[in-house]
Structure formats: structure tokens, C-alpha cells
Amino acid sequence: MADLSGRTVFITGSGGLLGSTYVRRMLAAGARVVASDLPGKRADGLKERHGEDGRFRFYELDVSDEAAVEGIFLRVMGDGWEPNVVLNNAAVTGELLTGRGQKFPDLANTSTEDFEKVMRTNLTGAFMVARQMDRHIVGRYPATLVNVASMYALRGPHHGIYDGMPFRNFAAYGVSKAGIHGLTVWLASYWADRHATVNTIAPGAVFNGHSEEFQRRVSELVMAGRMAQPDEIADVMLFLASEAAGYMTGQLVNVDGGYSAW
Numbered sequence: 001m002a003d004l005s006g007r008t009v010f011i012t013g014s015g016g017l018l019g020s021t022y023v024r025r026m027l028a029a030g031a032r033v034v035a036s037d038l039p040g041k042r043a044d045g046l047k048e049r050h051g052e053d054g055r056f057r058f059y060e061l062d063v064s065d066e067a068a069v070e071g072i073f074l075r076v077m078g079d080g081w082e083p084n085v086v087l088n089n090a091a092v093t094g095e096l097l098t099g100r101g102q103k104f105p106d107l108a109n110t111s112t113e114d115f116e117k118v119m120r121t122n123l124t125g126a127f128m129v130a131r132q133m134d135r136h137i138v139g140r141y142p143a144t145l146v147n148v149a150s151m152y153a154l155r156g157p158h159h160g161i162y163d164g165m166p167f168r169n170f171a172a173y174g175v176s177k178a179g180i181h182g183l184t185v186w187l188a189s190y191w192a193d194r195h196a197t198v199n200t201i202a203p204g205a206v207f208n209g210h211s212e213e214f215q216r217r218v219s220e221l222v223m224a225g226r227m228a229q230p231d232e233i234a235d236v237m238l239f240l241a242s243e244a245a246g247y248m249t250g251q252l253v254n255v256d257g258g259y260s261a262w
Contacts, residue, residue, distance in 0.1 A: 002238035004031035009241060010076065010083035011035050012063050012129060013090030015042025017208050018148075020049075021230040022087060022237055027055060029238055034076055034083055036061035037090070057081060063090045063125030064117075070128070073136045085144045085241045086133055088126040091176070092118045094167040104168040115172045122176035123183070130187055139194040146240045147184045149202040151256040153177040161217040177202075181252050188250030197249040199240055203233045204256025223258025 009026050013019045014035035023046060026033050032055040037043045039060050050056040059075060062068055076083060094104070105114075126147055137143050150173070157169040181200045188198040205218045207227040219225050236255045239245055254260045 002029050002242035002244060004029040004085075004238065004242055006030075007085050007241065008032040008034065008081055008083045009085040009087065010073075011087045011089055012061065012125070013037060014058075015040075015046055016089075016093075017206065017230055018203065018233055019089050020046060021234045022089065023050065023056075025231065025234040025238055026241065027053060029242075031055070031085075031241075032081065033057070034059065034081055036072065038062055061090075063129060064120040066128060069125065069132060072129075073132050077136065082141070083137065083143075084141060086129065086137075086146070087237070087241070088129055088145065088147045088180070090125055091122045091148065091173075093173065094169060104170060107171060110171065118170075118172035119176050119179075122173070123179045126180060127183060130183065133196075134191075138191050138196045142195040143191075143197075144241060144245070145184075145187065145196065145198045146237065147180045147198065147200045149180040149200045149252065150174070150177040151202055151204040151254070151259050153181055153200070153202050153252070155260060158221060161214065161221070165211075165214055184252070185250045192249065197246065199245070199248055199250070200252040201233070201237055201240060202252055202254045202256065202260075204228050204254070204259050206230055206233060221259060221262075222256070223261060226257070228255070228257060 004026055009031045011019060011022055014023050015037040023033050023035050034057045035046055036059045047058050059072060061072055130145060133145060152174040162168045184198050184200040205227045207229060215227055218227055233255050236253060
């Protein structure tokens with residue numbers, strides 16, 4: 001088990017399935033956790049579960065809002081907490097859009113505006129968070145950044161598995177997640193002489209109440225023969241956020257049950 005004592009972890013998109021799992025597991029591993037997300041039920045749930053823990057703080061944050069991102073580390077540090085680990089986890093996903101009741105147009109009917117909204121959160125937002133690390137954290141003390149990509153970062157989806165499902169894979173998601181690892185390798189080189197490491201984690205298909213049919217379709221594409229549980233992704237994230245990963249930088253770690261190895 002990773003020991004995160006002495007680590008202060010800042011997490012974007014903390015209220016989702018994986019984000020909330022990271023919060024729970026990192027608190028259990030001894031870290032202080034600065035969680036952030038949009039206001040709403042997800043944020044309220046985090047505060048209800050962890051608000052009494054003195055090692056937990058929550059800040060509202062929209063990573064697509066440049067002014068908000070520019071101010072977040074100043075706010076956190078002004079409150080006496082200095083993050084030395086940052087998880088760029090916030091993203092617009094298919095399941096998030098489904099929860100909002102949004103439709104999934106085919107490529108021909110996808111507007112440039114909708115494509116750019118996803119890119120703004122998934123990729124530009126991650127860049128803006130990294131830029132604030134550069135301004136306020138990197139070089140002051142050893143720091144770690146973990147960027148969250150996807151099994152679809154470097155490989156195309158099997159579109160047929162989404163037939164008849166209430167959600168789909170969409171172009172902006174895969175494009176943004178491929179860009180995430182491009183950001184990782186650039187930053188790893190740029191920060192190498194300032195005692196900062198940057199890596200990418202690429203989760204596979206994570207179970208979140210999916211139908212038996214969808215699970216079957218996905219499982220046929222995965223060596224492990226099943227979808228992941230959130231804690232299985234968090235196990236690897238804890239390692240990447242710990243001192244044990246101190247000699248790793250610029251790497252993409254696939255946690256996809258073998259999907260990428262076929």
C-alpha cells in the first residue's frame with residue numbers, strides 16, 4: 001500500500017466515480033486532500049462524506065474557467081495548504097453527458113462549439129492547471145503531476161459496443177485524451193531540472209452500473225474478461241502519487257485489463 005503521509009494532493013473533477021474514489025483512498029493512505037469540482041450533487045456528496053475530516057478541503061472549480069484556474073492555487077495556499085501532488089482528473093465523459101440528459105449526435109452533426117467545449121475542459125483545462133503549477137509550485141519543492149487519459153488515448157474505440165446504448169464514444173473525448181499524454185511528455189521534459197515528475201494514467205472501462213449487455217461487449221475486448229472496479233484504478237493512482245514513483249516521469253501507464261495489449 002502506498003504511504004502518502006506528508007503529501008498534499010490537489011484533485012480536479014473530484015466528485016465523479018474515479019475522482020471520489022481517489023479522494024477516499026488518498027485520505028486512507030495518509031494524505032491531505034484538496035478536492036475540487038463544479039457545484040452540485042457531486043460536490044455536496046464529497047463534503048457530506050469527508051467534511052469532518054481535518055485532512056480534507058473542498059473548493060468549487062470549473063477547469064474551463066481561466067480566471068478560476070488562475071486563482072485556485074493562490075486560494076489553497078492562502079489557506080495554508082501547499083499541494084505537492086496534482087491530479088488532472090476533470091473531464092467531460094459520455095456518462096457525464098448522459099447524466100445531464102444530453103444527446104450524442106453522430107460526427108456529421110457534431111457542432112464545432114460542442115467539440116471545443118469538451119476540449120476546453122478535458123485538455124485546455126489540464127494545461128491551465130499545469131501552468132498554475134509552473135507559476136506557484138514547480139521549483140519551490142518537489143512536485144508530482146498525474147494527468148488522467150483513457151484507454152482511448154492512443155487507440156480507437158470499437159464503436160459497435162455502443163449500439164443501442166444511452167451513451168457513445170465521441171470524437172472530442174479521444175482527441176482530448178490523446179492530447180493529455182502529449183502534455184505529459186512536454187511537461188516532463190520542461191520540468192525535469194526542477195524536481196517535478198509528470199506521468200499519465202490511462203484507465204480502461206470502469207464499471208458504473210452498466211447493463212449486463214454492455215459489460216459483455218466490453219469484456220470480449222479485454223484480456224481480463226471484465227470491466228475494472230474503481231479501486232483497481234485507484235491502486236495504480238496511489239502509486240503514481242507516492243514517493244515510490246519518484247524515478248518515473250514522462251510515462252503512460254495503461255490500467256485497462258489488457259485492452260491495449262491485443
